[in-house]
Amino acid sequence: MFPLHTEHTAFGEFLWCGGTFQAWCNEQRMWLFKRTTSYFFAFFDTVLKLSGYSKSAFVVTPKVADRDVSRRYEQELMEFGDSSPMFDVLASLAVLNLFGMLGLIKKLGSGADHGVLLDRFGLQILLCSLLVALNWPVYKAMFYRKDKGRMPASVTYKSIIYALLVSILVL
CATH class of the missing domain: 1.10.287 (Helix Hairpins)
Structure with a gap:
């Protein structure tokens, strides 16, 4: 593939x-x-x-494959399945970027001066947008997928809590 x-x-x-x-x-x-x-x-x-x-x-990921894993590989879906400390980091960073993008959308919707915002933070906005787009499979695995290759619920909950804590500390 x-x-x-x-x-x-x-x-x-x-x-x-x-x-x-x-x-x-x-x-x-x-x-x-x-x-x-x-x-x-x-x-x-x-x-x-x-x-x-x-x-x-720690074990990064298990190395066992079955038919469902092979089918998802053929469909070019990313496999998350079992919990791993690396998934905690990936999911937390993905959710943190999503929160940043949602904050930007909120700020733009509240009537902030778009010109000043783009002049000052244009590259940061572009970078955050690209990271949200790159992390789409992670969001899909966390919130939408129902197969065994989805992100474990424990990782999803931990990542949301970590991202909320960081967001609150930064504010």
């Missing part, structure tokens, strides 16, 4: 090798997700080592 297994592949090259637009988007998302979570856990592990605690040990 994914013809190239490189970290960051050009769109034209990906299509030339037999990939689809959806597969390329998923490949880019996975690249972003791996970078987001790996740096966080590396930082956390380093802090634990420097503090004298033992090295953290």
